[in-house]
Amino acid sequence: MAEEKIETGTLSRQDFKLDTTVKWCAGCGAHAVLSTIMGALPETGVKKENVVFVSGIGCSSRFPYYINAYGFHSLHGRASAIASGVKTANPNLSVWVMTGDGDSMAIGGNHFIHIIRRNINVNIILFNNKIYGLTKGQYSPTTPKGSITKTSPDGTIENPFQPGELTMGAQGTFFARVVDSDPKMMKDVILKAAAHKGTSVVEVLLNCVIFANDVHKSITGRDVRDDHQIYLKHGEPMIFGKERNKGIRYNCNKMEVVTIGENGITEEDLIVHDATDPDDSTHYNLVRMGLPEFPVAMGVVRSAESTVFESLMHDQVQEAQKKTKLKTVDDLLRSGNTFRIDDEETVS
């Protein structure tokens, strides 16, 4: 059972607009995500009545209140668990989990890895601002080590999670990374996430203007972004840089950054991105790349095929219904060991 589709172009962003005040701070990256998703939804070919947004708790999780769709603002960390029920109950729905780094990497870590492991066909949009915003500035599981926050006055002493690593570790079939300052890239990636069959995780590097302003500046800054990001495209060699002359290759099974034209390096030497590779070793290496040695990987890192939980569940239900002799509850109640006690026998 798959999502039913309608002609694209029959809906516009107006169909998802809600007459309400959006209460995120001015300058928060979440505004960009809202706008991009409103723009992307009409292009997914999904009926507007079939779109469901489920969220947990945190700034990110106010999202369902700001878009005209079915929405469920749930409990801290539990959006993935609730979405698992929504989607399994009705595979026809297009289900989106709107979550943050505190919501999904800390309190909801268990549900995050298990929805991915099951490969339930939902889209998880992970607003990663590397801070607890709604509770006003405590460190999160993705806060860079050493950061000074309200609960780490001497700097954090914890190693941060990489959402991509967790996704791969849970056998994720789709992982992408975008920045809040590039709406074109975000829309392109979100449409790919929506089209993917299975759990899609899109990490949005998102700026919190109040509590972690410029936390991603070394990646997203106008002056550095071309050299510090690589936008991965399936089937294309891994090239980046302002001059488009840098690339990534394997050297003795280790990735390294090289310059095209130096030491005899040509495009031919570079890794051609294969997002669909069932083997996730390269994808794993890609999500771990970080400054200063490497650019940060953007775009769809992994988009591999696997079985989808609710489809298999639905197939098993159909198969069971086809095969059974017990069509109704009455049949069930009368199956197996039953005993008729008659009046005559009880007369002594």
Add this chain to the structure above:
Amino acid sequence: MGKNPKIVQREDVVVKFAGDSGDGMQLTGSQFSDTSAFVGNDLSTFPDYPSEIRAPQGTVAGVSGFQVHIGHKEVTTPGDQADVLVAMNPAALKANMKWIKPGATVIIDIDNFDNKHYKKAGYEEDPLHDDSLDGYNVVKAPITNLTRDTAKQFGLDQKTADKTRNQFVAGMLYWLFNRDIKLGEDFLKDKFRTKENLVKANMAVLHAGYNYAETIEALSTTFLVDPVKNKKGLFRNMTGNLATAWGLLAAAEKAGLKLFLGSYPITPATEILQEIAKRKHLGAVAFQAEDEIAGICSAIGASFSGRLAVTTTSGPGLALKSEAIGLAVITELPLVIVNVQRGGPSTGLPTKTEQSDLMQALYGRNGESPAIVIAASTPANCFDFAYTAAKLSVEHMTPVILLTDSYLANGSELWNIPSTKDLPDITPPLVADNDEKYQPYLRDQEKMNRFWAIPGQEGLRHRVGGLEKEDVTGTVSHDPMNHQVMVINRQKKVEKVADYIPDQEIIGEKTGDLLVIGWGGTYGGLVSAVTDLQKAGMSISLVQFNYIHPLPKNTEQVFAGFNKRIVCEINMGQFAYHLRSKFQQFEFLQHNKVQGLPFFIAELKEKFIEILEGNHQ
């Protein structure tokens, strides 16, 4: 080589099977129960097993038991004490000596009664040669050796052969109870199906046991328990957990909804999850979640998606689910939470029974968070109350907590199979597509429920969530007066359920000296004790509550009819406390027991007589 045994007709007999947890005593117990049901006996069963899967062999801690009470008369409990005890080893004998009647028949596997086993069981002296078994009819049967001899011809290794010892026991019991051995054969054919050699070996051992019993002198008396009086129709032997699962399936079918169970394995509730997992053919989905929280959250998601949503658990799991129950309360989505209670706190006594989660069910959530709480009172009526839980939840758009317990869940009784056409209708308050009047928190004027608009429906897009919502419109609201309105609305909605549940029934006279008050799974013991005393001419009545919150509307009137009231519970007095808070004009005495065991009829009678006699002074 036959003999002509004396046949004794009995109104009822209690049989206890006891052995190591790997000895197959649960299986033999079930086999004997099914056979008894087949010949028309009323019955009640109770398995009693350790929480370890295979506790150290031969130790008292490792003893697994199964008690069956069969009757020509109606039976309501598995019985206080056994007429027949099967003890596969000294530990099984030691553990059960205090649970057998004077003069009981005690069948032991003499092959296991040696010094090594005595030591493991903690016997200091040989119980067969001191006076501890004086007055009992002890049958020293070489069960192990005779089983091995019989099983040899089928090429079974010793370990596998020993696993068929329970069939030797079964064979002996078929003879002892004048049962047709073909019933035992049919059970084995069904049990082992395709494993032909195992069927043959087990059948041969079954016959060996039967023939042995017929031959020996020690068994000179056999029992005959006639079919039960006043029962007719189609019956089956039903455990509480199975009844719960089937009640939920019946409710889903009747409501025209598909069943979704989000659950996590936990003793003693797991069988419900296992049963629903087998029922895909009825369109049911069992989602085995990663934890208790995901169990309930997936169910809440499924409820939002328009399924009949259920989560099943036991006490520790209910604790983990409490935040999510609050979410179902505030989103006003239907959800059934089945809590099969066990001994607590914490991990407590996982395989033993207790009624100690009542307070947790009633009050264990943050905020003003009312939920309907109901309780089943017999293994078979778990079907009715699971059905009722679903009906109330769907029709009133609110979570319902159904309390059962380990005693009901694993115990069984004869169940008169109903027809689903006779079950009450279930009408979900659905909304038509594009209903322009729809608003998320617009309420039904009678029941106060909101309406159920489901994702996928046209023209009904809306948002729910854990933040307080504005009355009617459902937009997020922090307005102080609105919060008070919504808190009161949710409370009134639950209180109004009292208009839709039956009055509290009284067993016995409506007025008198003593009213015994119970709730949930203690029914069997209480009703037996109270009716016995009524027959003896005492002024005593019983009310067994199934509806805990809200209480039936006539509750106050019922209490007013008696001079004294005693609340009997398998906890330290949680229902008594609840009743005192509701009815401050009455005094409530208490009888409480927290031993992981159900009430025994004798102890209850003793307590009630003490109070009644005090009354006469």
